[in-house]
Amino acid sequence: MNQVGVDIGGTFTDLVGYRAGELLLAKTLTTPANPTQGVATALELAGTQLAELDEFLHGSTMAINTVLERKGAATALITTEGFRDVYEIGRGNRPDAFDIHFQRPQPLIPRDLRFEVRERLNAKGEVLTRLDEDAVRGLGAELVAQGIESVAICFLHAYANPQHELAAGRILREAYPDLFVTLSHEILREFREYERTSTTALNAYVGPRVRRYLQTLKSHLDERGFRGGIQIMRSNGGSMSLSHAAVEPVSMMESGPVAGMIGAGHVAKLLGIRQAIGFDMGGTTAKATLITEGIPAIEDGYYIGGYATGQPMQLPVVSIVEVGTGGGSIAWRDKAGGLHVGPQSAGAAPGPVCYSRGGVEPTITDANVVLGRLNPGRFLGGGMALDVEGAKGALAKYVGEGLDLSVNEAAMGVVRIADSAMALAVRAVSVRKGVDPRDTAMIAFGGAGPVHAAALCKEIYIPTLVIPKLPGNFSAMGMLLAPxxxxxxxxxxxxxxxxxxxxxxxxxxxxxxxxxxxxxxxxxxxxxxxxxxxxxxxxxxxxxxxxxxxxxxxxxxxxxxxxxxxxxxxxxxxxxxxxxxxxxxxxxxxxxxxxSRGDAIGSFISAPFEAEAAREEQVREVIFDDPERPLTARILWRPALAPGFTVEGPAVIEEPHSTTVIFPGDVARITEHGHMVVSIKLPEGNQP
Known part of the structure; x- marks a missing residue:
């Protein structure tokens, strides 16, 4: 089967596929104004045509970004008489008891757009009060007149018997076919009215925007001759059809990030690692999850935007902890002069300063370029030259001058703050769940993940680091493994x-x-x-x-x-x-x-690795710990490293779409399958 997986992130669009047994790879900047343009560019870079493909798998941050940015549709909620405020009352728990400024989660649907109708079932699903269908008809006309695009219907005991929701949905769908109608029982047949209401509201809120995006994507593919099947990644680690995703977009909230964790599970199982921490750092965010026996942890419940103030979603989701520290995360100082990194991101437009695309504020990527950890001439396989002097100027202006730091000190400060934030995410999926990091291995991927992974391992006392094959495209690869x-x-x-x-x-x-x-x-x-x-x-x-x-x-x-x-x-x-x-x-x-999906990519992960022709080794001054004392590091080209090859740091191992930093004392080895296993030299103390 000829297939591709395409992951559209906030900064880069990644592609991995198979065509007639040939591996396809591409990585290009995302086009925020028209994400499908990134798909077209990636296909062009991979040298393939859509007409040649049987299956197209896709992951996107469209749904979750719609919620986080609060750019969803004008949405109304219809519920049982007397229960319109369940959605806002929520739960009585207080995540931070000592925060005097704590604010409760703000509903996506304001109170004046939450409506009640007469109907009532008991918990057994028996009818106590029949649905007032005339009220539903009148309410539908009123909502359309107000310009409402989407309606969430969540009756109190619809999980036990959906007949009233079905009737209300039928009335609105027949009278107003352009209205996006979400019925709670079609999304979730489970009790707990607050979480079920929130999940239904989330689906309705993102529905029109995601549906338009998916329709645009399908039209784009169709116009270019694609006649195969389209599958969309779900938050549960599986996939669904495009038509299903168009009516249940809430299921694709974390569709991009989970794919890489599925791939990490395959690598962990191949290498005999019982417990691993999957770590993915891209251009916008960093993510971590716990993987046991090759299976990422799945939870029946998730908060979009964080537990304290986020929107609950009562659906199976790969348990991911996410922080706003990606390669494009911006370094900034608060009014008191304190240095912060993220969650604001330069994204793909304009991007980091070193991209020379109009960015002016320094980012993590700029800091890594200044520290010598990224090669200005090999970024994206040499497809994008990086402006080192521009990065230095931005770090000096926005960080160094205000804090009386040299450029190197400013760059190191940015990286260390980012590492500390990401370490909290890794601890959240290990220490907080009763798992000792010393008994795990980290599997790191994403364009920036291998750059920072060794430093994280040292901070959290993880003894083994694994950088799988093709780490820069790993989430797209994971899509081809997802059932x-x-x-x-x-x-x-x-x-x-x-x-x-x-x-x-x-x-x-x-x-x-x-x-x-x-x-x-x-x-x-x-x-x-x-x-x-x-x-x-x-x-x-x-x-x-x-x-x-x-x-x-x-x-x-x-x-x-x-x-x-x-x-x-x-x-x-x-x-x-x-x-x-x-x-x-x-x-x-x-x-x-x-x-299960075809095992072509699974076979690739476990296949014996054959190195390409040797390349001349280079050396470069790289800053690891002391910003004023760079070390001479070996610079190696990973595709040319044969199985069994070992190197002790300081070293930097480069490949087309990612870079791995090997600290002094760490030892990297290439396995028979081409994965890189790094033995981390842990600091004294051995405390996670």
Whole structure:
């Protein structure tokens, strides 16, 4: 199969693909005003035509940026009478009890656009008050007259019985076909009205903008002769069809970042690494996640914009901690003169000062150029010359002069502040989850990830660093490894061992039927699909639950001893204790349907590596720790390093789309598969 994966980030657009067994690679600046232009440029650089491809996989930050920038559609919310303020009241928890300036999350839909209609079901899904359909019709006319583009409908107990949501949706969709209508049960059949309302509102808020973007992308591909299938990366580490993404864009909030973590999981499994920390640093942000047994951690819940003030999304998401420190993150001083880095980014336009595209404020990339860690003549494989003097001037003006620092000291200060911020993200996915970093390895990728990874390992005491093949295009590569995936959930509350077995089987049958309908809509072979069943359990009296895998849909009808033991074990792992004698409740039933993608890229990751013709080794003055004492470092070209090659730092290993910095005392080795494994010389103390 001929296929490509394209990841459009805030700064660069990356492409990895296969055509007739030939590997395709490209990296180009993103075009913020027209992201599809970056796709066209990447395809041109890769020397391929869309008509030659069978499948196009795509990840984008469009959905999440729409939320973070609050540039979504004019959106209204329709809910059950008496519950319009659930969305704003939210939860009573206070993330920072000592912050006197703390502000609650601000809803995406203001109160004057939240409306109530008469309807009521009980928690069993039984009708107490029928839906006032005339009120829905009148409300639809009023909303359209106000210029509303999108409507979120979330009734109180629609997770148990969606009939009122279906009726309201049918009325609005038939009368106003241009209105983007989101029904909560179509996104999430799970209780917790606040999180379900927020998830539905998120989908409605980003829907019109993302749908237009996907339509533009499809038109662009069609016009250039593409006749294959289009798959969009989901936040859960799988993919979905473009048509599905157009109606459920909330599922692609983290579509770009998670793809690289899927690839990192494959590398970890190949190298026999039980626990790894995936680290991705691009041009705009840096991301980290914990990978166990080759599988990135997935959580059923996520906050767009951070836990304290973000928007909750109750969907399965690869657990990623993200910070605003990418290569283009801007260094700036506050009113008191303190130095900060990010989260503001120069992005692709104008970009860092050294890009010579109009940027004036110094960035992390500018600092790395000044420190000698990036080669001005080899950036993007030599496709973009970097302006070292421009970078020095910006650092001197905006950082050095105000703090009485030399240019080198200013550059080192910027890098160290960025490293500290990224170290917090790495700690958040390891130390805060009870995982000792000393027992893990870091797998670093992204254009800037290998530049900073060794310094992070030293700070957090991670002994082993892995830089996979093609790190600068790794997220795009991960898309070609991601399976088609659909996660479905149904709330069913009861005591384990006392459930109505017919109700359980009927619920699982409903989930399976829904998965098969989606397979058919996406033109996938049902026989090639894998169906994994699970159940959410909790001790009676608890609020939150833990997901426990099931052998099959009828597993709850068998003896529950093994399931109880497994839940106790998982509870102890997560919270440090268990209560074996307590009553266990079932909360939700789950089904995950997956269809594996072709293994061409998987084979590439594990294939024996053949080095290209040797290149002459260079040397360069590079600053590692002391800004006034640069060291003479060996400069090596990675594609020419054969398996078994080792080098001890100080060294810089360059390749077309990324650069790896090897500190003094660190030892890098090329594996038989072409991945780079670096043994980190840890500082004294050995404390994470």
């Amino acid at each position: 088609w995936r659909q996660d479905l959930v149904r709330t069913l509350v009861g005591v384990l061992g006392q459930l109505d077995q017919q109700a359980v089987l009927a619920a699982f049958d409903e989930l399976t039927a829904a998965a098969k309908r989606q397979l058919a809509e996406d033109e996938l072979d049902e026989d090639k699909a894998r169906f994994d069943f699970a159940v959410d359990l909790r001790y009676r009296g608890q609020e939150h639950s833990i997901t426990v895998p099931l052998a099959g849909p009828d597993a709850l009808s068998h003896t529950n001893t093994a399931m109880r033991e497994r839940f106790d074990e998982l509870h102890d792992q997560r919270y440090g204790h268990s209560a074996a004698g307590e009553i266990i409740e079932v909360v939700n039933l789950r089904l995950t349907a997956t269809v």
